[in-house]
Amino acid sequence: MLSIRNFSKSYNGQILAVDNLNLEIESGDIYGFIGSNGAGKTTTIKAVVGILPFEKGTIEIDGMDVQRNARETKRIIAYVPDDPQLYENITGIQYLNFIADVFRVSSAQREPVIRHYADLLEMTARLNDPISTYSHGMKQRLEIIGALSHNPKLLILDEPFVGLDPKAAFILKQLMREYCQQGGAIFFSTHVLEVAEKLCNKIAIIKDGRLVASGDMDSVKGDNSLEEVFLELIDHE
Numbered sequence: 001m002l003s004i005r006n007f008s009k010s011y012n013g014q015i016l017a018v019d020n021l022n023l024e025i026e027s028g029d030i031y032g033f034i035g036s037n038g039a040g041k042t043t044t045i046k047a048v049v050g051i052l053p054f055e056k057g058t059i060e061i062d063g064m065d066v067q068r069n070a071r072e073t074k075r076i077i078a079y080v081p082d083d084p085q086l087y088e089n090i091t092g093i094q095y096l097n098f099i100a101d102v103f104r105v106s107s108a109q110r111e112p113v114i115r116h117y118a119d120l121l122e123m124t125a126r127l128n129d130p131i132s133t134y135s136h137g138m139k140q141r142l143e144i145i146g147a148l149s150h151n152p153k154l155l156i157l158d159e160p161f162v163g164l165d166p167k168a169a170f171i172l173k174q175l176m177r178e179y180c181q182q183g184g185a186i187f188f189s190t191h192v193l194e195v196a197e198k199l200c201n202k203i204a205i206i207k208d209g210r211l212v213a214s215g216d217m218d219s220v221k222g223d224n225s226l227e228e229v230f231l232e233l234i235d236h237e
Contacts, residue, residue, distance in 0.1 A: 001027050001154055001185040002048065007057035009043050017043040018209040021057070025187050025202070027153075028180050032200035033189045034230060040209040041189040042082070045158050048187070049079040061154055075103065078147035082159035082189075084139035088132040092123065092142050095131060096149060103150035110149055117145040120171055136163040144172065148179070155179060157188035161195060173199055197226040207234055 002025040009018045018040040025031045035041050046052040048059055050070050059066045061073040086095060093114075100110040118124040121141040131139065140163050147155060155176075161169050176186055176199065190196050196203060197217065203226070204214040212233045213220050221229045 001025055001029070001062060002187055003058075003060040004044070004048070005058050005060075007044070007047065007054065007059060009040075009047055009052065009054045009056075016209055018047075018206075021206070021209075021211055023204055023211070023214060025154075025185050027183050027185050029202050030176055030180050030186045030200045031188070032196040032203045033187060033206065034191070034193065034196060034203065035189075035206040036234065038208075039206045041206060042158055043209075044206075045079075045156055045187075045189060049077060049156055050074060076153040077156060078150070078152040078154075079156045080140070080143045080147050080158065080160055082162060084136065084143050086131050086139055086142065089130065091130055092127040092134070095142060096127070096146050099146040100149050105150050113149050113151075114145060117148055117175075120175070121145060121168060137165055137168060140164060141168060144175075148175070153184060155184060155186045155188075157186065159189055159191065161190060161192050169195075193225075193227045193230055197221070205230060205233055 004021055004023040007018060007021045008016065010016045021044060033041050033044070043052065047054050048066065050066055050073070053067070062076055064073050066073045096114050097110070115124070118127060121144065123138065123141050123145065126134070126138065131142070134142065140160070144160070160172060164172060173195070180186055200217055202215065203217050203220050205212050213229070
C-alpha cells in the first residue's frame, strides 16, 4: 500500500533530515513510526502526503508515485497532522461537509459515516458550534472524523494521541484496529511506546534520519519491551 524506497530529504542542501529510508506498509498493517524529536518522522510523513518535495528516492501509494501522480494518490489517503490546522470561523459540520465535497462524497454516502464517527467520538452535540470554541482534543477528533469520511485506503497520522483524553484515545485505538481489519493501512508516528507496542503489528525506529530497526513487532522487540529496545537502539546508535 505504501512503499518508501531510498528516500532522502535535506534542507537547504545541507541539513540531511532523512537518509536513505526504506519501508513497506501493506494493507491491514498498523505500522508505528517512532523516534526522538527531530529524528525525521514528520519530514517523512509530509513527503508521503505530498506536502514536502524531495529529490532522492521514490514514494509510492497503491503503486502510484506520489510526485508524478499527486492528485490520484491524494484521493485515496487521509492525513491527520500533529497540530490541527482548521478553519476556525466555520462550524464542525461545515468543515466535515467541506472535506466530503473535496473528495466528492455524496450526501447520501457522507451523512451516515459522519453520524457514526461523530457519535463514537462524542462530537455530535458540538458539530454545529464554531471550531474556534473547540479544545485541542476536540479539533483532533474532528480531523479524525474528516479523515475517515471518504473511506481512504491509507490513513497517515502524526502523533494522533497527543491531546486526546483517555476515553478518546481508547476509542481511536478501536477505530484504527477496525479500519485495518477491513483492509485499510495505517502509518503513524508516536512517542507513546506502550500504545505502539499494544496496537501495532509492525514498527520502524528512526534516529537522526536513519532507520535503525524495522519489521514485525515481535521480531523487533523479541522478549523485551518496546521501550527497552528503543532506548537500547537509540543509545547504542
